[in-house]
Structure formats: structure tokens, C-alpha cells
Amino acid sequence: MNQLEPLAQEDRDAFLALPFRLKEVEAGQVILDEGSDTPSCIELLAGFTYRHRTLRNGARQIISVHIPDDFPDLQSGLLGTAIHTLQMLTPGRLALFRAEDLQRLVFERPAIRNALWRETLIDISICGEWVINVGRRDARGRIAHLLCEFAMRLRSAGLLEGDSYELPMTQDQIADAIGLTAVHVNRTLQEMRRSGLIYTERGIVKVTNWMGLAALGDFNPQYLPIEPDRG
Amino acid sequence: MNQLEPLAQEDRDAFLALPFRLKEVEAGQVILDEGSDTPSCIELLAGFTYRHRTLRNGARQIISVHIPDDFPDLQSGLLGTAIHTLQMLTPGRLALFRAEDLQRLVFERPAIRNALWRETLIDISICGEWVINVGRRDARGRIAHLLCEFAMRLRSAGLLEGDSYELPMTQDQIADAIGLTAVHVNRTLQEMRRSGLIYTERGIVKVTNWMGLAALGDFNPQYLPIEPDRG
DNA sequence: CGACTGATTGACGGGATTCAACAACCGTGG
DNA sequence: CCACGGTTGTTGAATCCCGTCAATCAGTCG
Missing domain, CATH: 2.60.120.10 (Jelly Rolls)
Structure with a gap:
């Protein structure tokens, strides 16, 4: 931030x-x-x-x-x-x-x-949210939440345009961020693509259903003390 | 702290x-x-x-x-x-x-x-450690790490005498702290008691094998910026 | 083109959850 | 004193989400 x-x-x-x-x-x-x-x-x-x-x-x-x-x-x-x-x-x-x-x-x-x-203090907020993410959400929820958080932070930094952004992480790294294996991240991402929530292509993430993604990740941006909307 | x-x-x-x-x-x-x-x-x-x-x-x-x-x-x-x-x-x-x-x-x-x-900053350190705990350790490791952390913090606060202390948490609360269910916490605690690592009785935790517990939890107290020993 | 990294797929196994019931412990009040 | 309800701890069986292992595919780069 x-x-x-x-x-x-x-x-x-x-x-x-x-x-x-x-x-x-x-x-x-x-x-x-x-x-x-x-x-x-x-x-x-x-x-x-x-x-x-x-x-x-x-x-x-x-x-x-x-x-x-x-x-x-x-x-x-x-x-x-x-x-x-x-x-x-x-x-x-x-x-x-x-x-x-x-x-x-x-x-x-x-x-x-x-x-x-x-x-x-914001770092602590985010860290606490990661504890929740890893501790109490299933694979889909964890990925959804991670994607939402990243989008919000990028947006507040002026690095997000429209509904797509670059998530510079391999599936291996995503797995290590949310406490899963790369194999399972892969399968879950596929499922989320099939559900029409997101579209991915070589590091570019395009969110095609914001409401659905936020609901899946039980995402509440309140923990990111950021102006509510700017995009 | x-x-x-x-x-x-x-x-x-x-x-x-x-x-x-x-x-x-x-x-x-x-x-x-x-x-x-x-x-x-x-x-x-x-x-x-x-x-x-x-x-x-x-x-x-x-x-x-x-x-x-x-x-x-x-x-x-x-x-x-x-x-x-x-x-x-x-x-x-x-x-x-x-x-x-x-x-x-x-x-x-x-x-x-x-x-x-x-x-x-110490809060962040602890929080980060919890992310690791919940994200990448199995049930035994999580409990072991939690017990070690608690002991260290109590000790540095002068609230720990000898090798036992009061952990004022129900198994339900322990479960919610480490991202498991109370049932699984129960079974894992039993296993740890059988292994001779700990002894528990009504909220009192007695660590009977510090080395074993720390090893099981892969516990490195470095993240708690506390004088190494005082007890 | 080979070598490499990253993504994908399948089969199988296991740690943890779920659901349910029961036991042990507690303070309370009749 | 004991019956009582409520919380906490314990146990069993079935299930499932996710991990493991291993092989294959796809894209990149020198």
C-alpha cells in the first residue's frame, strides 16, 4: 500500500x-x-x-x-x-x-x-486474513480470496485496469501461498474456469464474474483500508 | 510481549x-x-x-x-x-x-x-508464523508448534514455571486456532500423550519432552524476539 | 532441435472431516 | 445429597477433499 x-x-x-x-x-x-x-x-x-x-x-x-x-x-x-x-x-x-x-x-x-x-498495521490485517484463508477455506475459496485481494490491492495502487490483471505467480507459488499443492491448484483453477468465474492465460487473470468470485472467497475488502472504489 | x-x-x-x-x-x-x-x-x-x-x-x-x-x-x-x-x-x-x-x-x-x-512488529512475526503453521504443518506439528509458542511467550512474560503451564483453551478453540476440527485435535492430543510428549489435565499442559515437541512442531523461537533463556 | 520450466492428467492413498452418540466434568438448585 | 442441564472431551464409522507419485503435454529459450 x-x-x-x-x-x-x-x-x-x-x-x-x-x-x-x-x-x-x-x-x-x-x-x-x-x-x-x-x-x-x-x-x-x-x-x-x-x-x-x-x-x-x-x-x-x-x-x-x-x-x-x-x-x-x-x-x-x-x-x-x-x-x-x-x-x-x-x-x-x-x-x-x-x-x-x-x-x-x-x-x-x-x-x-x-x-x-x-x-x-495493514500488513498485519492482510496477514490475519491469510491465516483465515489458509485455516478455514477450501481450495476454491482460498484461490478466490487470493485473486480478489490481489485485484483490490492492485486497483488501489492504480495498477489495475478493467477486469483483468497480471498475477505473476506460477501455480506452484500460488499453492505455497494458500497451503495447497500445485496439482490441486491446477484442478481447482480449471473448475473455476469452467464455472465461468475467471479466465486465465499465461499469467494474465481475467475475472469474468466478480460477484461470484467474491462470494466464493467470502471476500470482504474491509480489511484493506482502501478507498472503496476508484475503478 | x-x-x-x-x-x-x-x-x-x-x-x-x-x-x-x-x-x-x-x-x-x-x-x-x-x-x-x-x-x-x-x-x-x-x-x-x-x-x-x-x-x-x-x-x-x-x-x-x-x-x-x-x-x-x-x-x-x-x-x-x-x-x-x-x-x-x-x-x-x-x-x-x-x-x-x-x-x-x-x-x-x-x-x-x-x-x-x-x-x-512482533505481532506480525507471530501472525506470519501462524500462516506457516496452518498452511504447511500436519495436525501434530500444528499443535506442537502452538504449545511451544505459548510456552515461550509465557516464559518471557514470567508466567511459566517449570515445564507445565495453563493453556486456557478448549479443544474447540485449539481447533479454531490451528485450522482443524475439535475431533481431530482430540485424537491428535491423545496420540501426543501416548508418545510421551505431553501430559494434560483440565487445562494444564505439562510438556514432558521439550526436544521432541519442538522437533515435531519444527519450532524455531527466533521469530519471538525474546531473550533466549531465563528459566 | 534439445533442455528446461510450468501446466495438465490419472490412479491411488491418506489425513482430516462429518455425523452421531456417549462419557466425563462442572456448577446449580431442589 | 443427588438429580439436572450444559459444556467439554471421547469414540466409531463412513466419507471426502486433498496429497502423492508419475507421466505427459505445452511453451520458451539458447
Whole structure:
């Protein structure tokens, strides 16, 4: 969520005046490794990232997916150590801030503190929704909810036009995000296509029945504190 | 997590000088209803709470459990609306602060801001761990992980002595916390008792094999930024 | 064209759910 | 003191959603 937008010009300028390092990254590139120290805070300028962890039994769970303008990992940036792996879903561009600089800015500018804190609170909201998704919905519901959430977030970021968008995830990754296997995701997606809910083609998702998809996923966008409609 | 402890005396005093309302509450009492406005921030002084939501299909998912000294719902307190129901697990005592007072204090005292922000970040860590738990572990692993997490948090709060503690949850509630049914939780607990991992009796959980339990739950306490040992 | 990654399909097995009934425990009140 | 209703815990049988394994197909790229 780009919470910096509603800031006063002065605050925006102060933020943009921070020294940072630009970094172009490829798809699949690991940004932060689980357990590594993280002296810097990251803003995602372009592309998509995801945070995940692999258990000893080999199973992997994706904890969150980030879209442009998100801060994918304020947590480890401020706690000091990464507890998840942060990786690129697509090629992209990052801005790396030194944690101490950000700390100082946050100290000096309450508006920025509020914006970042708010961003953090939204992260919790989304994470809680993922717990619900993985814990209490069946395969169709989980996928439907994921697709709805992604659409909403993209829309609020101005990255969604019409009723289709690019979901840059393989079925393997979708499976790891919703706690299923790729095989079952595949079958479920087929079923949803047959039902006329969605249409997919090479990473492009087209929602052909919004009401039906939202109903299937029991989707209530209230947890995304975002202006109700803009598209 | 009581992150206020390491604060300077001056900051502690400022916090404690805030006007607040004390509230004694019974077990099962609803503190905050999903969708309601929340003008106040809550600190849990005694007892346990949990945050949960019920889906349209009737399934319920518990998103988090809170122990004394936690702020169970900074999120809705600061975002303005509750997206989950907050309810007492046991009888307890709450301190209700006006959100604006807390905001002001946070503005005036960077140390308190840091403490609360840190608390928020820990909440995210735990929430992410729950996603992993519910998404990628089998029944035994989920229960084991839940028990380990609870023990660690209680220990860091000074509420754990020896190898047993009170887990104030029914099997129904445990099931809703880890995305299973009460029936399956029951059978799995029996299996774990037979394996000699734990011993349970009326809400009291006694861990008889810490290593085994941690291994079963693939538990790595790193996500709880807590001093490694104190007991 | 081969090598690779990702999507698709089929057969089979298993962990978890469902439904139902029953037992154990609790505080309450006659 | 015991009957009582309500909650929680326990058990069994049948079912099903999803996982596993493995093979095949499709698209991309050097």
C-alpha cells in the first residue's frame, strides 16, 4: 500500500531526500535470506516480491506478496534479522535505505511515522486474513480470496485496469501461498474456469464474474483500508 | 510481549500517567465486535484474550491469542474499526486508553513509540508464523508448534514455571486456532500423550519432552524476539 | 532441435472431516 | 445429597477433499 501519497509535500520531500541505493533485480533473485542480518529497509519501486519460508520437511509457505510501492520487510529491517526469505517474483527495482536514516526520519517527522506504522498495521490485517484463508477455506475459496485481494490491492495502487490483471505467480507459488499443492491448484483453477468465474492465460487473470468470485472467497475488502472504489 | 519493560523510568511514568479506564471482564465476554468502531486502545493486564472471525459458512478462525501485558488490538485501535472479534479466553482485567491520548504520548516520547511499534512488529512475526503453521504443518506439528509458542511467550512474560503451564483453551478453540476440527485435535492430543510428549489435565499442559515437541512442531523461537533463556 | 520450466492428467492413498452418540466434568438448585 | 442441564472431551464409522507419485503435454529459450 502506498501510504506516502497522502503526505504533505514537505514530508514527501524529506522522504525522497533520504540517501538510498537503487538496485535492479531479476526475477527469482533472493533479496534477503532467512537468518541474515538486515541493516537496510527496502522499498519496492517496481515489480513484485514475496516473503516465504521452507520448513525442514521441505514444505514451503509464502507469507506475503508485495506490489510496487510496498515496503516488503519493515519487520526485519527494524528488528535486525530476517526471519523469512524475501525474493523477487518478477524483475524489479528496489530502493535501499539505511535503517538508521529511516529511524531518524521517523523520529523527526510524525506524519511519516504514522504512514509507516499504518503500513505495518495493514500488513498485519492482510496477514490475519491469510491465516483465515489458509485455516478455514477450501481450495476454491482460498484461490478466490487470493485473486480478489490481489485485484483490490492492485486497483488501489492504480495498477489495475478493467477486469483483468497480471498475477505473476506460477501455480506452484500460488499453492505455497494458500497451503495447497500445485496439482490441486491446477484442478481447482480449471473448475473455476469452467464455472465461468475467471479466465486465465499465461499469467494474465481475467475475472469474468466478480460477484461470484467474491462470494466464493467470502471476500470482504474491509480489511484493506482502501478507498472503496476508484475503478 | 511486554515491550515497556526496558523503557526508562521517565517513559514508564509518562505511560502510567495516562488516563485510562479499568475494566474487569468475565470469561467468554466479547470486548470488541467485528465491524464496531474502536475509539480506545486496550492493554491486557490480567487474563487471556483471543481475536477471531467467523465466516459465512460458519467456520471460525482464531487469528491470535494474547497474554497479560499484551496490547491485543493496536490495529483496530489505530485504524478505527475492528475487523475481528476480540473476546476473553479467561476472566481478566483491561486498561482502556483513549486512542488520541496514546497517539499523543507516542508523539512526545520516541521510546514509547519504538516500544509499541516493536510490539506491532512482533505481532506480525507471530501472525506470519501462524500462516506457516496452518498452511504447511500436519495436525501434530500444528499443535506442537502452538504449545511451544505459548510456552515461550509465557516464559518471557514470567508466567511459566517449570515445564507445565495453563493453556486456557478448549479443544474447540485449539481447533479454531490451528485450522482443524475439535475431533481431530482430540485424537491428535491423545496420540501426543501416548508418545510421551505431553501430559494434560483440565487445562494444564505439562510438556514432558521439550526436544521432541519442538522437533515435531519444527519450532524455531527466533521469530519471538525474546531473550533466549531465563528459566 | 534439445533442455528446461510450468501446466495438465490419472490412479491411488491418506489425513482430516462429518455425523452421531456417549462419557466425563462442572456448577446449580431442589 | 443427588438429580439436572450444559459444556467439554471421547469414540466409531463412513466419507471426502486433498496429497502423492508419475507421466505427459505445452511453451520458451539458447
